[in-house]
Amino acid sequence: MQSGNRVIVFAGTTEGRKIAEYLGNAGIDVLACVATEFGKRLMKESEHLKVSSERLGEEGIRRIMNEGCSCVIDATHPYAVVISGKIRAACEDTGSEYIRLVRGESCEHDNTVIVPDVSSAVEYLNGTEGNILVTTGSKELDKYTAIKNYKDRVFARVLSAPTASQTCAEIGFEGRNLFCMQGPFCEELNYGLLKQINAKYMVTKDSGEPGGFEDKIRAANRAGAKVILVSRPIESGGYGFGDIVNMLGGRFGITLESPSILSPRRITVIGIGMGNEDTLTIGARRAIDEADLLVGAERMVKSVSRGQDSLIEYRSDQIIGYLNENPEYRRIAVLVSGDTGFYSAAKNLMEKIDTSVFDVEVKCGISSISYLCSITRSSWDDAFVMSAHGRDANIVGAVRMNSKVIVLLEGSEGAKRMCRELEEYGLNSVTVTVGQDLGQAGERVSAGRPSDIKATEFGELCIAMIENPEACRKNPAGIHDELFIRGDAPMTKEEIRSLSVVKLKLEDDSVLFDIGAGTGSVAVESALCMPHGKVYAVEKDKDAADLIKQNKMNFGARNLNIIEGRAPDALDGLPAPSHVFIGGSSGNLKEIMESCLRKNPKVRFVINAITLETVSEMVRCFNELSVNEEEILSVSVSRSKRAGDYHLMTAQNPIYIGVCTGMVR
Numbered sequence: 001m002q003s004g005n006r007v008i009v010f011a012g013t014t015e016g017r018k019i020a021e022y023l024g025n026a027g028i029d030v031l032a033c034v035a036t037e038f039g040k041r042l043m044k045e046s047e048h049l050k051v052s053s054e055r056l057g058e059e060g061i062r063r064i065m066n067e068g069c070s071c072v073i074d075a076t077h078p079y080a081v082v083i084s085g086k087i088r089a090a091c092e093d094t095g096s097e098y099i100r101l102v103r104g105e106s107c108e109h110d111n112t113v114i115v116p117d118v119s120s121a122v123e124y125l126n127g128t129e130g131n132i133l134v135t136t137g138s139k140e141l142d143k144y145t146a147i148k149n150y151k152d153r154v155f156a157r158v159l160s161a162p163t164a165s166q167t168c169a170e171i172g173f174e175g176r177n178l179f180c181m182q183g184p185f186c187e188e189l190n191y192g193l194l195k196q197i198n199a200k201y202m203v204t205k206d207s208g209e210p211g212g213f214e215d216k217i218r219a220a221n222r223a224g225a226k227v228i229l230v231s232r233p234i235e236s237g238g239y240g241f242g243d244i245v246n247m248l249g250g251r252f253g254i255t256l257e258s259p260s261i262l263s264p265r266r267i268t269v270i271g272i273g274m275g276n277e278d279t280l281t282i283g284a285r286r287a288i289d290e291a292d293l294l295v296g297a298e299r300m301v302k303s304v305s306r307g308q309d310s311l312i313e314y315r316s317d318q319i320i321g322y323l324n325e326n327p328e329y330r331r332i333a334v335l336v337s338g339d340t341g342f343y344s345a346a347k348n349l350m351e352k353i354d355t356s357v358f359d360v361e362v363k364c365g366i367s368s369i370s371y372l373c374s375i376t377r378s379s380w381d382d383a384f385v386m387s388a389h390g391r392d393a394n395i396v397g398a399v400r401m402n403s404k405v406i407v408l409l410e411g412s413e414g415a416k417r418m419c420r421e422l423e424e425y426g427l428n429s430v431t432v433t434v435g436q437d438l439g440q441a442g443e444r445v446s447a448g449r450p451s452d453i454k455a456t457e458f459g460e461l462c463i464a465m466i467e468n469p470e471a472c473r474k475n476p477a478g479i480h481d482e483l484f485i486r487g488d489a490p491m492t493k494e495e496i497r498s499l500s501v502v503k504l505k506l507e508d509d510s511v512l513f514d515i516g517a518g519t520g521s522v523a524v525e526s527a528l529c530m531p532h533g534k535v536y537a538v539e540k541d542k543d544a545a546d547l548i549k550q551n552k553m554n555f556g557a558r559n560l561n562i563i564e565g566r567a568p569d570a571l572d573g574l575p576a577p578s579h580v581f582i583g584g585s586s587g588n589l590k591e592i593m594e595s596c597l598r599k600n601p602k603v604r605f606v607i608n609a610i611t612l613e614t615v616s617e618m619v620r621c622f623n624e625l626s627v628n629e630e631e632i633l634s635v636s637v638s639r640s641k642r643a644g645d646y647h648l649m650t651a652q653n654p655i656y657i658g659v660c661t662g663m664v665r
Contacts, residue, residue, distance in 0.1 A: 006031055007248075008064060008096075009073040010087055014184070015101055015241045016075025017043055022245065024049030026254045031064065035083075038161045038182075061090040071097040073244065078103055079205055081233045099247075102238035103208030111220070112227040118143050121203050121228045130200025131155065133193065135216065136230060138164040142171045151177060155197045159183075184212030190219030203228040214289055242328040267323075267332045267358045269349060271340040271365020272296075274439020275303040279371065284363045288333050293326075295319055296335030304335065316349040323358075332358075339367035343387040343408055368463045369406050372435040375445065378465065380406055388414060395466070396425045396558040397531030403471045409434075409462040418464060419454035425556040430468040437461050476528035477501060484521050485551055489544035491519040492583055492608060495637045496655050501525055503606045503659050504579050509533045513577045515567045515592055516540075516584020520548030520560070526581070527557035534559055536574055540566040540586065568595035576600040582607045589614070590621050597626060601662045609656040618658045627660040 006029035009020040020032040024046050032051045034040050040053040054060065065072065074087045084100070091098035115121045118140045125132055126146070131153050134144055138158040144150055156173045158164045160180040168178050179193065184207070194202065202225045207213045220227050239247065248254065268287045273279025280288075285304075288294065294301050294310045301310045309329070313319050323332060340346040340362050353360055373380045384402040386393055389410045395418050398405045409415050415434045422430060433447040436459035446453050478498045484491060492500065506512065506526060510533040514523040517537035527535040537560060539545045545564045552560045563570050568591045576599040585592055589607070596603050605627070609615045615632075622629040634656055638649040 005029055005070050006068065007071055007073065008033065008069045010076050010083070011043070012039070012076035012080060012083075013101070013103075015103075016073065019073055019075060019101075019241075019244060019248070020049060020051075022254075023248060023252070026252065028248075028252050028254075031069075033064070036159075036161050036163070038159065058086045058090065061086055062094055065090055065094040065096045069096055071099055073099050073101060075101040078207070078232050078235070079230075099244060100235070100238035101241060101244055102235055103241075112217075112229050114229045114231050116231055118203075118230055121230055122146050124228060125201060125203070128201065131197050132201045132203065133157065133197060133199040133225070135202065135204045138167050141168060141173060145171055155179070155199070157181065157193070185215065186212070187215040187219045187222075190216050191222050194219060194223035194225050199223065199225045201226050201228055203230065205230045206232050214286075218286065218289075240328065242330060246327065265323075265327070265330050265332070265358045266361060267334060267353055268361045268363060269334045269336065269340055269346045270363045271338055271344065271346070271367075272300055272304055272335050273338065273366035274368065274371055275300060275337065276439045277304075279366045279439050280304065281363065281365065284365060287361070287363050288335075291331045291333035293329040293332045294335060295322075295332060297337075300335040300337060314345060316345070316352050319349065320352055320354075336365075337368075339365045339370075342367040342369060342385075343389065368408065368435070368438055368461075371438050372406070372433075372445075372463050372465060375435070375438075376433060376465065380404075383465070388418070394531050394559045396421055396427065396556055397528070399427055399430060399466050399468050399471070400556050401471055401473055401531065403468055405466045405468075407464050407466070409464055412458045412460055412462070415456070415458040415462045415464060416454055419450040421558065422450040422466070423454065425553065425558060427468065427556070429470070430466050433465040433467075434458060435463050435465075438463070477525060479521070479525055479528075479555075481521075484519055484524070485547055485554065486519060487543065487547045489518045489541065489547050490584070491521050493637070493652065496608065496635060496657070497522055497525060499633075499635065500581060500606050500608060500657060501529060503657060504581060504604065506530050506533065506579060510578045511575055512536070513538060513571065513574070513580045513596065515580065515582045516586070517548055518544055518583060520551045520562075522581050522583060523548065523560050524551050524555050524557050527552075527560040528555060531559060534561065534575070536561050536563050536577075538563045538565065538567050538570050540564070540570075568592045571595050571599075574599075577603050579604045580606075585614075589617050590625070593621055593625055593627075597662050601626065604661045605659070607658040609658065610653060615656045615658075618656070622658065622660055626663055628663050630659040630661065631657075632659075633657040 007023055009016055009030060009032045011017045011020050011032045011034055020030050023030045027048055030049045032043060034053050037053050040051050043051045045051050072091050074084055076084050088098055113124060115124060118136055122143050134154060134156045141156055144154050147154055151172055155177050156168060157179040158168060160182055165180050202220045204216050206229060217227060270284045270287055272284060288304050289306055291308055294305055294308050295313060297314050298312045311322055334349060336344045336346050350360060369380050369385060383404040383406045384398055385406050386398055387408040388395060389408045395407055419432060428450050432450055432453060435445050437443050442459055446456050481494045500522060506529055508530050510530050512526050512535045514535060514537045517523050517539045520537050523535050523537035537548050539548060542564060545562055548562050568588060577596055580596050580603055607618050609618055634654055636654045638651045640647040641650050
């Protein structure tokens with residue numbers, strides 16, 4: 001070991017041992033100084049890492065510095081004020097660079113009494129009754145003998161070093177009053193120990209996360225024990241663990257982190273329920289308390305923060321970018337409202353997290369749907385659930401088909417708009433229950449017919465339950481012709497219409513163009529068959545377009561959009577279609593198909609033709625355009641007509657149906 005280039009680490013903490021091992025593994029000469037033989041056994045010496053348990057006074061500290069070092073890392077315990085002061089003074093005397101490692105202080109907790117020192121803790125406890133668990137170490141344990149009946153009340157947990165147990169025994173702590181073990185300890189072990197001795201108080205120091213402080217606090221809360229916290233000595237200056245690792249890595253050109261130096265960075269995606277403690281799960285609260293960075297919308301962060309650093313952001317790309325630029329944050333809590341699995345931003349975020357860099361954990365929350373049903377004493381296992389937040393949702397279509405619909409609404413206007421549309425589309429007999437700002441101070445529930453509550457002033461966060469006892473779940477295909485308002489516009493007849501819709505092979509969220517829509521019979525039937533899709537009925541004749549609007553309202557086809565104009569020009573500005581029905585082309589069949597193929601090269605066409613000339617044009621398009629011809633059908637339909645005691649069949653005009661799908665060559 002080249003002593004002049006070595007790093008001296010006073011490794012009295014877990015972080016100190018990790019830093020020493022990190023440097024040694026990277027080929028940097030390190031002298032790690034620990035206080036006991038037990039501390040020495042916790043570290044593995046190597047070619048570049050030497051460990052000393054020599055009891056060093058002030059002169060000894062100066063001596064090893066004068067033997068040569070590039071810098072000194074003071075990673076002693078936050079409460080080891082005396083030794084830390086000696087190290088700092090020796091660095092000043094020898095001109096050695098001094099780097100102090102500081103642990104982040106823990107958040108404030110309820111049920112905690114903060115005292116300046118152990119003597120003050122003893123003074124406080126003397127005026128109490130009940131058993132006490134002391135976790136402040138063996139050095140000041142003698143002070144607890146001032147507590148009346150201390151041998152009956154006080155139980156000490158100290159390190160398992162022989163000198164520690166001997167010191168405890170000399171002042172009367174042995175047998176059932178003494179627990180010797182090496183920490184840090186998990187919550188369950190702390191809880192078990194508190195319950196075993198029936199502790200009413202626990203005395204501890206703020207050892208930070210590496211020292212298991214939060215686990216002790218949670219265990220005490222579970223066990224019903226009050227925490228007596230000996231506050232930390234005031235420190236000026238210093239660096240966090242991650243900062244020192246980054247500093248040393250840059251200084252010595254260490255390009256790869258040793259797997260043992262830092263635990264993997266962890267992102268915990270947390271559903272925070274309605275944003276108050278009552279709807280926050282225990283697991284979510286724990287993950288938030290353990291985080292060194294909270295990420296989320298401002299109202300979410302404020303509702304649960306214990307004072308950690310925060311990033312007010314909800315966009316996934318910006319969150320990931322920030323975390324990549326700030327590697328010092330190791331435990332990140334990303335807050336989302338409600339539950340992570342219910343129309344949550346969590347899905348998009350988790351798709352973008354690099355799992356080679358971050359461990360990912362998800363803590364579910366209480367969704368607004370569960371909360372609404374609980375306060376209205378209702379169920380949601382029989383409900384159709386949807387979201388209108390940030391999307392154009394067909395609530396009308398869902399309510400027509402389902403006896404109970406629960407929908408997330410967007411903003412204060414979302415609930416009003418929903419009520420107006422339900423009334424407009426003939427659904428004013430349904431019962432609407434709107435919950436607003438649930439779990440917040442302004443929580444309110446409004447219920448009634450759409451016309452009764454449409455003028456209500458709603459909050460920004462709304463969810464609605466709509467109950468429709470007259471809902472019809474029958475397949476809407478095959479609407480009888482006489483149910484349509486006809487006028488003078490042409491209409492695709494019932495049997496041909498149903499067959500054409502079947503041949504389209506629509507999906508629940510398809511985008512359909514009905515070109516030459518006439519009365520809109522195909523558009524209406526298709527819209528009802530796919531309530532979460534979009535239908536654009538394109539019609540050049542104004543009177544026919546007016547008829548389509550009447551039929552749209554009559555059937556409650558909210559997802560039907562009427563485009564007045566001649567195709568293909570009228571298609572400009574429309575989204576890419578997944579399906580196209582052409583009932584009338586005005587001689588522009590090829591141009592219409594080319595326009596649709598430009599929008600979506602894989603679009604599916606169903607074309608109706610009455611004349612042979614249109615059939616000929618359709619075949620020519622199939623041959624000349626980039627489409628796969630599936631079939632051309634000739635369909636003849638005859639309907640019976642009573643003539644006295646007899647039925648006569650009356651033939652309708654034969655219809656030709658062509659089916660093709662675009663292909664990418």
